Amino acid sequence: MARSRKKNKAVARSIAQERIEYLFSLAKTEFPTNPEMSKRYVSLARKIGMRHRVSIPSELKRTFCKSCGSLLVPGNNSRVRLKGNSIIISCLDCGNIKRYPYGKEKSE
Template identity: 80%
Template sequence: MAKSRKKNKAIARSIAQERIGYLFSLAKSEFSEKPEMSKRYVALARKIGMRHRVSIPSELKRSFCKNCGSLLLPGKNSRVRLNDGTIIITCLDCGSIKRYPFDKEKKD
């Protein structure tokens, strides 16, 4: 019985990862017409990830605001700046700021 339960959990997690990716693609496509639906898709993806204990991939994790839950598209509702080895992303809906380090290219 334990093996089948583990197998079911593994299947549920793989399905959850697929759905998270699909919901983020829907959120990106719907953003221009209906930003509120886009926000709802992001919220659903986060809820699925929490329920099945699946982490959202890092490239998707950086694409939404953790404060207000809106999808961040540079130039539309977010500002991206580079400052001393740091990427600064500002959400223009709620004003929250996220900072990510990056390596500068080394000059020879």
């Protein structure tokens, strides 16, 4: 019985991962016409990830604001700046700021 339960969880997690990616693609296509709908798609994707304990991939994680839940599109509702060794992404809806390091190469 335990094996089938583990198998079902693995199947559910893979389906959840596919749905998260699909919802983010829908949010990106819907943003120019209806930003509120894209915000709803992002929130659904986050809920699915939390329910099934699936982490959102890092390339998708950088595309939404954790504070207000909106999809971040540079030029429309976000500002991207390079300062020192970090990328600074500011949400223009809520004012939240995210910083990501870049450019540090490992020396041998």
